[in-house]
Amino acid sequence: MALRVSVLGAGSWGTTVAALASRNVPTVLWARRAETADEVNRAHTNERYLPKLSLPHALRATGSLEEAVSDADVIVMGVPSHSMRSTLVEVKKHARPWVPVVSLAKGLEQGSHLRMTQVINEVLPDRRAGVLTGPNLAREIMSGLAAASVLAIDDEMIARQLQDAFHSGMFRVYTNRDVAGCELGGALKNVIAIAVGMGDGLGVGDNTRSAVITRGLAEMTRLGVALGGRADTFAGLAGMGDLIATCISPQSRNRHVGEQLGRGKTIDEITAAMHMVAEGVKTTRVVLELAEQHDLAMPIAREVFGVLYEGASARAAYRGLVRTRPGDEAEPG
Amino acid sequence: MALRVSVLGAGSWGTTVAALASRNVPTVLWARRAETADEVNRAHTNERYLPKLSLPHALRATGSLEEAVSDADVIVMGVPSHSMRSTLVEVKKHARPWVPVVSLAKGLEQGSHLRMTQVINEVLPDRRAGVLTGPNLAREIMSGLAAASVLAIDDEMIARQLQDAFHSGMFRVYTNRDVAGCELGGALKNVIAIAVGMGDGLGVGDNTRSAVITRGLAEMTRLGVALGGRADTFAGLAGMGDLIATCISPQSRNRHVGEQLGRGKTIDEITAAMHMVAEGVKTTRVVLELAEQHDLAMPIAREVFGVLYEGASARAAYRGLVRTRPGDEAEPG
Numbered sequence: 001m002a003l004r005v006s007v008l009g010a011g012s013w014g015t016t017v018a019a020l021a022s023r024n025v026p027t028v029l030w031a032r033r034a035e036t037a038d039e040v041n042r043a044h045t046n047e048r049y050l051p052k053l054s055l056p057h058a059l060r061a062t063g064s065l066e067e068a069v070s071d072a073d074v075i076v077m078g079v080p081s082h083s084m085r086s087t088l089v090e091v092k093k094h095a096r097p098w099v100p101v102v103s104l105a106k107g108l109e110q111g112s113h114l115r116m117t118q119v120i121n122e123v124l125p126d127r128r129a130g131v132l133t134g135p136n137l138a139r140e141i142m143s144g145l146a147a148a149s150v151l152a153i154d155d156e157m158i159a160r161q162l163q164d165a166f167h168s169g170m171f172r173v174y175t176n177r178d179v180a181g182c183e184l185g186g187a188l189k190n191v192i193a194i195a196v197g198m199g200d201g202l203g204v205g206d207n208t209r210s211a212v213i214t215r216g217l218a219e220m221t222r223l224g225v226a227l228g229g230r231a232d233t234f235a236g237l238a239g240m241g242d243l244i245a246t247c248i249s250p251q252s253r254n255r256h257v258g259e260q261l262g263r264g265k266t267i268d269e270i271t272a273a274m275h276m277v278a279e280g281v282k283t284t285r286v287v288l289e290l291a292e293q294h295d296l297a298m299p300i301a302r303e304v305f306g307v308l309y310e311g312a313s314a315r316a317a318y319r320g321l322v323r324t325r326p327g328d329e330a331e332p333g
Numbered sequence: 334m335a336l337r338v339s340v341l342g343a344g345s346w347g348t349t350v351a352a353l354a355s356r357n358v359p360t361v362l363w364a365r366r367a368e369t370a371d372e373v374n375r376a377h378t379n380e381r382y383l384p385k386l387s388l389p390h391a392l393r394a395t396g397s398l399e400e401a402v403s404d405a406d407v408i409v410m411g412v413p414s415h416s417m418r419s420t421l422v423e424v425k426k427h428a429r430p431w432v433p434v435v436s437l438a439k440g441l442e443q444g445s446h447l448r449m450t451q452v453i454n455e456v457l458p459d460r461r462a463g464v465l466t467g468p469n470l471a472r473e474i475m476s477g478l479a480a481a482s483v484l485a486i487d488d489e490m491i492a493r494q495l496q497d498a499f500h501s502g503m504f505r506v507y508t509n510r511d512v513a514g515c516e517l518g519g520a521l522k523n524v525i526a527i528a529v530g531m532g533d534g535l536g537v538g539d540n541t542r543s544a545v546i547t548r549g550l551a552e553m554t555r556l557g558v559a560l561g562g563r564a565d566t567f568a569g570l571a572g573m574g575d576l577i578a579t580c581i582s583p584q585s586r587n588r589h590v591g592e593q594l595g596r597g598k599t600i601d602e603i604t605a606a607m608h609m610v611a612e613g614v615k616t617t618r619v620v621l622e623l624a625e626q627h628d629l630a631m632p633i634a635r636e637v638f639g640v641l642y643e644g645a646s647a648r649a650a651y652r653g654l655v656r657t658r659p660g661d662e663a664e665p666g
Contacts, residue, residue, distance in 0.1 A: 135543040147540035150662055174662040207480035210468040210578035214570055221568075235554075235568065236662050237547055245543035248581050329483055329507040329569050 006072035014078020034063035081107030106186035107279035135245030181229025190280030192216030201262015339405035347411020414440030439519035468578030514562025523613030525549030534595015
């Protein structure tokens with residue numbers, strides 16, 4: 001019997017993952033807005049988040065969370081990190097026993113500092129929680145371009161079955177047992193993407209861009225390992241791969257936020273003009289709190305924080321990054 | 334007494350390094366073509382390699398290798414890897430005792446498989462050999478944009494003095510004691526850059542581009558560690574940093590070669606149309622020989638070799654990279 005997949009959240013990435021799964025197994029997409037569900041069912045499009053792209057006819061959508069969840073064998077959480085917990089509370093009322101829950105969100109919970117699988121485990125302690133992450137620009141995948149992704153869940157049997165549900169010739173799903181590392185890679189890279197975007201807005205060039213990406217990955221890895229991730233996960237698709245795709249793509253929201261900051265806009269102006277969530281904005285605050293707690297130097301995240309929350313200019317932030325005299329490469333900064 | 338620096342080779346990078354040093358210390362640039370030396374001295378330009386950019390008036394050039402070498406306190410080798418040994422044989426006739434030799438070339442010697450500092454040590458066994466490497470697109474630096482670089486030489490006192498000779502506010506020179514790793518990073522990334530360029534020519538998108546860069550760094554690191562480099566060097570500016578800059582910049586020659594291959598041109602057509610050397614073309618052969626010798630899987634380099642030397646198409650190479658079914662992320666391929 002085929003797994004029935006439900007994807008909750010019809011943003012660009014949730015819709016894309018649902019479209020991928022619908023080619024392999026029966027798949028339902030839950031949209032918070034009833035009009036979006038109707039549009040997916042009737043026109044096979046989601047113009048708000050994936051303009052001008054067609055969705056598979058096999059993909060069915062619903063505006064009812066109960067309908068989406070009560071029949072699902074796998075629940076995929078495509079909502080942003082700030083609404084993860086409240087959505088899970090609703091999921092809990094309808095989900096069948098054993099059903100694993102896979103997060104697509106690339107952020108950390110404000111206040112609690114928890115990863116999304118930890119939030120899942122708190123609300124639904126009796127199920128396996130995993131994450132699907134990697135260098136996955138939604139629009140490219142929906143346009144038929146190839147991509148590789150990582151599925152991390154601490155259960156080999158479930159991992160293999162979920163791999164089959166999502167995998168295709170153009171969407172290669174690797175497995176990884178390091179759930180914490182995979183999740184942290186996806187969340188932390190958004191902070192570095194904001195820094196790289198600021199540089200793009202300032203016109204700093206590809207030499208500096210690659211240096212910030214490189215030093216940024218070192219920063220992410222330091223914190224990620226302190227929080228229980230494995231260093232080699234950060235060197236893989238869920239760390240470096242996702243970081244690079246996010247930092248070089250014009251489609252990345254977090255890089256876009258940084259670029260606008262680099263051009264002198266304020267974060268309030270920028271977020272008001274977007275109808276998507278840039279997870280990195282809130283994650284930066286969590287990262288700074290975690291860095292302090294673990295006594296780690298994170299100079300790039302610190303400069304991003306200054307621009308987002310303390311009124312510093314992007315230009316001053318880039319000057320800050322080159323302030324200290326360089327010594328041996330192994331030192332931070 | 335200030336160090337006197339001589340840079341041998343007036344290509345784009347040799348000229349740029351000489352320009353940087355000339356702001357700190359007396360610097361001479363040796364050009365193989367007398368007209369280039371005249372142009373640098375009279376017009377303060379090098380139109381062939383750095384069109385439309387001005388050089389510092391303090392930079393002096395000469396067409397005489399003897400003149401350049403006999404007074405130098407530091408000799409910087411800005412010639413391509415295939416003419417490194419023959420140029421060093423000339424250098425040997427005129428160089429003063431103790432004078433260290435720093436390589437800028439990012440290739441390995443054909444046949445011998447030696448790194449450039451090993452070639453220096455063979456021809457000039459009585460001196461320190463080092464390398465200056467990193468994410469350093471010449472044109473950006475000459476345009477006044479900031480960049481970071483790595484100086485690797487196995488002598489702390491010399492490293493500090495050379496750091497002072499090259500360092501400026503906009504060109505940050507870090508030191509690193511891992512000479513082998515730094516050199517191998519610069520050489521091996523050119524092979525991956527050809528692979529990434531092929532993808533650009535085929536239009537594979539940023540998801541795949543970042544995946545190839547990520548898996549490519551893993552490949553480089555495996556071989557680099559087997560050859561005596563340190564893994565963390567490959568995660569730094571001389572490895573990952575240089576790799577990313579080369580793979581995302583339209584200015585990179587090796588990426589350009591790959592892009593033309595991706596568009597269906599042959600390597601002979603491409604090299605005939607360039608007046609600069611793309612080191613990766615020859616390095617790919619050396620890398621394959623070394624991989625075989627050390628029994629390492631290097632699937633990306635293998636596909637590049639097929640396109641360069643066995644008549645395979647770039648499209649077939651990219652299909653080859655996605656041929657096997659993905660398993661755990663830690664496995665090669």
